[in-house]
Structure formats: C-alpha cells, structure tokens
Amino acid sequence: MFTRFRSMPATAMAAVLGCALMTTATPAAAQKKEKPKKEEAAKGGGISISKEFMPAAKKMEEAQKAKDPAAMQAALTAGQPTATTPDDKYYVGSYQLQLGILNKDQTLQAQGLDAMLETGRTPAENAGIYNFYSGNFAYGAKNYAKAIQRLEAAKAAGSTESALAPMLMDSYLNGGQIDKGWEIAKAGIDSARAAGTKPSEELYVRPAQAFQKANRTNEMLDVLTMRVQDYPTPATWRNTLYILLQQAAGDKELNLDILRLMRATNSMTQRPEYLEYAGLATEAGYPGEVVAVIRQGQNSGAIPKTDSHFGSILESQGPRAASDAAAVAADASKPATLNNPKAARATADALVGNGEAAKAIPLYEAALKAAPADSLIQYRLGVAQALAGQGDAAVASFAKVQGNRLRLAQLWTIRAKAGAPAAAAATPTTGG
Structure with a gap:
C-alpha cells in the first residue's frame, strides 16, 4: 500500500497515506x-x-x-x-x-x-x-x-537542528535498522505529546512504510493506530481501516465490523465500500442498517441519488426495515429476551444497526453475563456504549477485548475518547 519516497528531491507522497515532506538542510x-x-x-x-x-x-x-x-x-x-x-x-x-x-x-x-x-x-x-x-x-x-x-x-x-532527528530516523529506516528508526520516531512522538504539541506526521508515515516493506504488518498497524490518535481525520482513519479490510478478507462478520467503524469515523468515501457494507448487512439480516448506510452515502455524495443499484436495494430493504424495527423494539422489551443470551445479543445487534445503541447496552450486558469470556459480545458492548456517548464505559469494555477484534477495539478506544464525529454513526430508520 505504501510507496517509498524521498525528500531530496521532494516528491508527492502516495495518496493512500499522505504526508508532509521532510524539512532538510539546504x-x-x-x-x-x-x-x-x-x-x-x-x-x-x-x-x-x-x-x-x-x-x-x-x-x-x-x-x-x-x-x-x-x-x-x-x-x-x-x-x-x-x-x-x-x-x-x-x-x-x-x-x-x-x-x-x-x-x-x-x-x-x-x-x-x-x-x-x-x-x-x-x-x-x-x-x-x-x-x-x-x-x-x-x-x-x-x-x-x-x-x-x-x-x-x-x-x-549537542546539535539542535530541527531536521536532525527526522533525518536520523529516516537514515536508520532506509539503512535497514527499522527498530532503531522507530525508536527515534517514538521518542519524538512522546516528546511532542509531553510538550502539548502534535507530533510531525512523518514520524508515523516513514516508520509505517518501513514496517510495511519488511512485511511487519502488526508493527505497521501499531504505528498507524498511534497516527490516528494524533491525526483523527477521515483520511487517516480510512487508510488504517482499509488495511484491516484487506487482512479480514473472507471473514464477513469482521469485515462488517470494520466497515461500521469506517462509517462511525466518516471515512467511507467510495461507492464500493457502501456496496460491500450494504451487501454484508443485507446478508446478515439488518435491513435498517442497510437503509441507514445507503442514505448516509447519498447525503455525503459518495452515492449518487440516481444510482439505480442502490435504489433497488432501498426498494427491497426499506419496507423490511420498517417492519423489522417494530419487531426488534418489541423483542427488546420482553424479559424473555434478556434471559436468552443468544436472543439478547441478536436483538442488541439489530438495535445498534437501527440507531438505537443505548437500548442495546442492557441486552449486551445480559448476554455477557451468560458468556463473560465471549470477546465478540464484549466488543459489541463497547461499540454500543461508544455510539451512545458513554465514552468511559466504552473504553473500559474495549480494554477487555481479545482475539481478532483487538485492533478494532484499540481504534474504537481512540474514537470513544475523542467523542462522536459530526455525523452520527447510525441513525434510526423506519422505512425506505
């Protein structure tokens, strides 16, 4: 995904990452x-x-x-x-x-x-x-x-030249000493944060490139996760989550959760992402979520309102969304649902998809009591809490997540600490 580049002569950074060019001595x-x-x-x-x-x-x-x-x-x-x-x-x-x-x-x-x-x-x-x-x-x-x-x-x-540290970092990275280069970058990041300033973005991009080239994907994602913390823009969220989508190929449920975080961070910008999201949510049986995500794509301009394919999906899923919302609301209020962990989780999932995250929380908590080691329920609980604005509770829930959603939990933690973006991640929908 990353394109190696140098600062002398200055060249444009690959669009997938984006980066300010390094300032070197002239x-x-x-x-x-x-x-x-x-x-x-x-x-x-x-x-x-x-x-x-x-x-x-x-x-x-x-x-x-x-x-x-x-x-x-x-x-x-x-x-x-x-x-x-x-x-x-x-x-x-x-x-x-x-x-x-x-x-x-x-x-x-x-x-x-x-x-x-x-x-x-x-x-x-x-x-x-x-x-x-x-x-x-x-x-x-x-x-x-x-x-x-x-x-x-x-x-x-004792040189105090501002270009020294990034140039030394990049020399180590390009010289094959990636860990040493990252050590310098990390020190720069920590120093900037301690001083209350934003670290230079190149302190993340350069090491991420080096880790990617060395096929050290986990370390690359560690760096990009830190980058999102300091640069929580839709573009940086998209860059990082797109890599997770590539890793999750074949795992439909995990792909859907990644796309949900992309939606929650306003980082879905292309028609194919909405197409995949709508397809996965339709297959999983969340018509309300399908309608909501398509409408969000139309409102953002990523999906033309004249797009006939998405128009057909809305025609089929809109009526189902209305009836499903009523059924889910009824199930959520039944004591029997709380007493059935499987039903509680399924109902909670549907509620989140329908934009009713706060109502899903007690259902996830009930399901978790019956299966305290279920990392997926723990993760989904954290998502519901984050979407409901319960940031501290969400962070606590995400801290307990293990397994293949650990990285997603780390990223959701950043989003939960930052608060909700301007556009809601999920909005109630009752029809087409």
Whole structure:
C-alpha cells in the first residue's frame, strides 16, 4: 500500500497515506552556518600550520578573499601535497568547503567537511553543525551508513537542528535498522505529546512504510493506530481501516465490523465500500442498517441519488426495515429476551444497526453475563456504549477485548475518547 519516497528531491507522497515532506538542510543554510572562521585560522586560532604548507595556505587565503574560484582551485591543487599535518589538512578542508560554497558544489562542500572532521581538529563549538551538514549531504546521496555516523556525532555534540532527528530516523529506516528508526520516531512522538504539541506526521508515515516493506504488518498497524490518535481525520482513519479490510478478507462478520467503524469515523468515501457494507448487512439480516448506510452515502455524495443499484436495494430493504424495527423494539422489551443470551445479543445487534445503541447496552450486558469470556459480545458492548456517548464505559469494555477484534477495539478506544464525529454513526430508520 505504501510507496517509498524521498525528500531530496521532494516528491508527492502516495495518496493512500499522505504526508508532509521532510524539512532538510539546504545549501543556502549551509553557506551561512558552515563557513569557517578564516580569520581565526589565519591567526592561529588553535590551528597551527606547518612551515612547508605556509606558502600554499597564503595563496588559498588570497584567492578566497578575491572570491576567485579558479585561483582557489589552483592553490588547493598545488598545496594539497604539502599538507602533511592534521592542522594543514584541516586548513585544506576549510578551503575546499569555501570553494564548494562559491561554486555551489555540494560534493565539494561535503568533501571539505569530511576532510575537516577526519583530522580530529574541529573545534568543539563547530562539531555539531559540521557533523550535521556532513550527515545531511550523506543523506542526500543515500549513503545512510555515513549519514547515521555523522548525524549521531552531531547529536552527541549537542546539535539542535530541527531536521536532525527526522533525518536520523529516516537514515536508520532506509539503512535497514527499522527498530532503531522507530525508536527515534517514538521518542519524538512522546516528546511532542509531553510538550502539548502534535507530533510531525512523518514520524508515523516513514516508520509505517518501513514496517510495511519488511512485511511487519502488526508493527505497521501499531504505528498507524498511534497516527490516528494524533491525526483523527477521515483520511487517516480510512487508510488504517482499509488495511484491516484487506487482512479480514473472507471473514464477513469482521469485515462488517470494520466497515461500521469506517462509517462511525466518516471515512467511507467510495461507492464500493457502501456496496460491500450494504451487501454484508443485507446478508446478515439488518435491513435498517442497510437503509441507514445507503442514505448516509447519498447525503455525503459518495452515492449518487440516481444510482439505480442502490435504489433497488432501498426498494427491497426499506419496507423490511420498517417492519423489522417494530419487531426488534418489541423483542427488546420482553424479559424473555434478556434471559436468552443468544436472543439478547441478536436483538442488541439489530438495535445498534437501527440507531438505537443505548437500548442495546442492557441486552449486551445480559448476554455477557451468560458468556463473560465471549470477546465478540464484549466488543459489541463497547461499540454500543461508544455510539451512545458513554465514552468511559466504552473504553473500559474495549480494554477487555481479545482475539481478532483487538485492533478494532484499540481504534474504537481512540474514537470513544475523542467523542462522536459530526455525523452520527447510525441513525434510526423506519422505512425506505
């Protein structure tokens, strides 16, 4: 489902996920922050060049002051063989960097930074920024091993660049160290939440891509579930639930429950989803739910009101919905229904489908008393409570769910904590 993408050059994210592009270091910023202090180098400033290298260093400095790239290149070419000490090589690297900036040559800038860093003579106050930009260049070149090395060094040196953490995360992910990449992303998510801010969406999307590529579907869904918590939009709900639909192929009852959550989160946007929902609900014997979901699709514009196929379904299910609603209401009020766990659950299911979630709750509770280990009843109870606006009770019920609806229970918990969306998940219907 996910399409791998990179931020350099910037490309559009696959529509199935959607994501803001990563902000990475730019050459313009590098020119401002990477420029070494030439005056300090010339005066010593901790760097002491050798006597043999002094003539070449003087030519480099003169060419740089004149902003003459050709002269700088000539001075570098002639002077490199005489640069024998770490300080000499640091000096050469600094002018390679300057020449790269003058020529807007990132490759040369990267070479200059590497030459400086490899001498071990980089001042402590510059270690963070030099390592960061070296890592940035390596990341752009897809040299993830080197990017990790440099960015970790920048982090250790106290770099506060905002792009460091996401770039380091992505380097680990692209370098095959998915768990390490997710560890960094998770730390970023936790930090943002603790500060009361929304984590960057890429902290979810990038690791989800990596887990998907590695066929680690459960971990991918863990990440996407967290993403929905911070980005509870119809699009993110749809993305996550669509994956669950793919996993549930062949299990009609589970598919129907997934589609119900899609409906409850306003994330059903395509005609095929309404078609599948209507078909499953018809087959399961919930005419009221069939009519309600089709009407919702028509009102949202996902189903044209002139759609003859759905029109035929309404013609057949509308009259049944009216008679079924009356029968279900009558059954719900009978003491015998409460005393029959199977009937109690079936009646409760129908009530929820008819938009009567609150009335279904005591029936589910009665059924659960007779079968306390029945995870499906526990799950359906939580759904009814959530739809009835009993958020705390729903969260408590979902916490007890196990089995193949555990993921759905986790997602419903997020929805229950957030409260009902603008459109009701189910509305009473009494006819076509």
